[in-house]
Amino acid sequence: MTFVYRPVVGVTTERLEIDHQGDKLALWQKYSDQTPKQNAATIIMAHGFGGTINHALLRYGDRFAEAGLRVILFDYRCFGQSSGWPRQWMSIQRRHEDYERVIQWCKEQHTCDEHAIVLWGSSLSGGHVMDIASKNTSIAGVIAQAPFADGKANTGSLKSALPLLYSAIRDKWREKRNKYPYYIASIGYPGEVAAMSSADAIPDDLWQQNIEANWENRITPRVFLEIINWRPGLKTKDIQCPLLVQVATKDVVTPPEPAQAAAARAPLGKCINYDIEHFEIYHKEPFEQAISHQLGFINEFIKLPLAHQRAHYREQKSAHVDKGQISGSSKDGSQAHE
Numbered sequence: 001m002t003f004v005y006r007p008v009v010g011v012t013t014e015r016l017e018i019d020h021q022g023d024k025l026a027l028w029q030k031y032s033d034q035t036p037k038q039n040a041a042t043i044i045m046a047h048g049f050g051g052t053i054n055h056a057l058l059r060y061g062d063r064f065a066e067a068g069l070r071v072i073l074f075d076y077r078c079f080g081q082s083s084g085w086p087r088q089w090m091s092i093q094r095r096h097e098d099y100e101r102v103i104q105w106c107k108e109q110h111t112c113d114e115h116a117i118v119l120w121g122s123s124l125s126g127g128h129v130m131d132i133a134s135k136n137t138s139i140a141g142v143i144a145q146a147p148f149a150d151g152k153a154n155t156g157s158l159k160s161a162l163p164l165l166y167s168a169i170r171d172k173w174r175e176k177r178n179k180y181p182y183y184i185a186s187i188g189y190p191g192e193v194a195a196m197s198s199a200d201a202i203p204d205d206l207w208q209q210n211i212e213a214n215w216e217n218r219i220t221p222r223v224f225l226e227i228i229n230w231r232p233g234l235k236t237k238d239i240q241c242p243l244l245v246q247v248a249t250k251d252v253v254t255p256p257e258p259a260q261a262a263a264a265r266a267p268l269g270k271c272i273n274y275d276i277e278h279f280e281i282y283h284k285e286p287f288e289q290a291i292s293h294q295l296g297f298i299n300e301f302i303k304l305p306l307a308h309q310r311a312h313y314r315e316q317k318s319a320h321v322d323k324g325q326i327s328g329s330s331k332d333g334s335q336a337h338e
Contacts (some may be wrong), residue, residue: 004228007058007062008063010032010277011238012032013028013029014028014029015027015029020097020098020303023035023082023084025098025102026053026075027073027074027102028071029070030062030065032066034067035065035070036322037111038110039110039113040070040112040113041068041070041113041302042070042072043117043118043120043143044074044103044117044119045057045060045074045120046095046121047076047079047122048126049090049123049196050079050090050122050218050219051215052079052081052214052215053074053081057073059287060294063291064295067295068300069094069304070111070112072102072106072112074098074102077089081214086180087216088183088216088219089181089220090182090223091222092227092230093226094123095128099128099129103132103138103139107138117138118140118141118142118302119132119133119139119142120143120145121144121147122144122145122146122281123145123146123147124148124149126144126148127148127230127232130142130236130243130262131235134238134239135238139163139241140241140302141241141301142239142244143244143294143297144259144262145281145290146246146247146251146253146254146259147181147233148232149231149258149261149262150234150258150262151230152228152229152231153258154227154274157319162324163193164193164224167182167184167193167221168221168222168223168225169225170221171183172225175301183221184219185217185219186218187201189201189202195219196253198253200251200279201278203278232262233258233259233261236262236263236265236269237266239266239269241268242270242297243269244270244272244280245259245266245269245270245271245272246271246293246294247259247271248278249274250276251276253279254278255272259271270282270291270297293315
């Protein structure tokens with residue numbers, strides 16, 4: 001099965017770099033004729049755990065730009081086409097700093113409306129955007145797709161957790177002694193020592209991941225010493241803007257229950273469930289459903305020129321939608337489904 005990225009006619013993509021703590025963050029800016037030249041509603045997008053800005057996320061960006069949004073995608077430091085050393089150094093705190101830097105940069109641009117900035121994150125970045133929005137009251141909306149919501153609930157079995165803990169301690173020991181990192185694979189097959197090694201951890205388009213994206217299948221496992229106590233889903237009660245949480249109910253990489261609870265906990269939270277695995281949401285019909293729901297969600301608080309044409313809910317498909325309005329999420333995590 002192959003998934004080919006084809007740029008959308010009418011969408012302009014620009015490559016940018018911005019300074020950040022001595023490094024360069026690589027940015028992709030997308031817009032269309034429907035996008036206002038000044039003070040445009042802006043969506044900021046970042047990749048997941050060990051990913052980069054590649055074909056899957058560029059497809060999302062094209063759809064948002066078509067609908068009239070200004071789109072900013074970026075690679076975190078040490079990943080993809082952003083600078084930083086050591087390569088593949090993953091840190092929750094540093095990623096939050098990167099995201100905040102891009103938010104601040106957008107606010108400084110006359111092309112972006114600082115009062116209409118939406119954060120978009122998938123997988124681990126779904127946790128980042130929930131965490132950041134719980135502290136940053138200037139955000140207009142948040143989309144968390146198949147998000148990581150609770151480190152304690154995501155540790156897996158003792159058999160799989162122990163090798164990761166050993167790797168994390170070994171890598172941290174090397175860091176303290178200014179030695180080269182001890183790397184492990186980002187994704188692997190069941191039984192392998194990798195950050196993600198469940199049955200649904202290998203995406204169908206793995207062979208494409210490194211095309212023009214500088215993707216590497218390795219990360220610094222020291223991050224697990226942060227992740228185990230990182231629980232962004234518990235912070236959604238402090239998010240003051242609308243929050244959309246899209247849950248893959250067959251997800252083993254990021255379990256669905258903490259994400260569903262995170263949506264219910266948010267004052268303006270909304271949850272949509274999809275009967276799919278973690279990586280399926282990036283392609284084909286699940287992608288079409290997800291992007292349609294995302295545009296419809298944004299159009300509830302930011303009126304987009306073309307959103308009403310694209311953001312219809314596909315009632316005959318596999319997605320189950322919470323019938324409540326954004327402000328009507330249940331607080332006990334229960335949901336009413338169609």
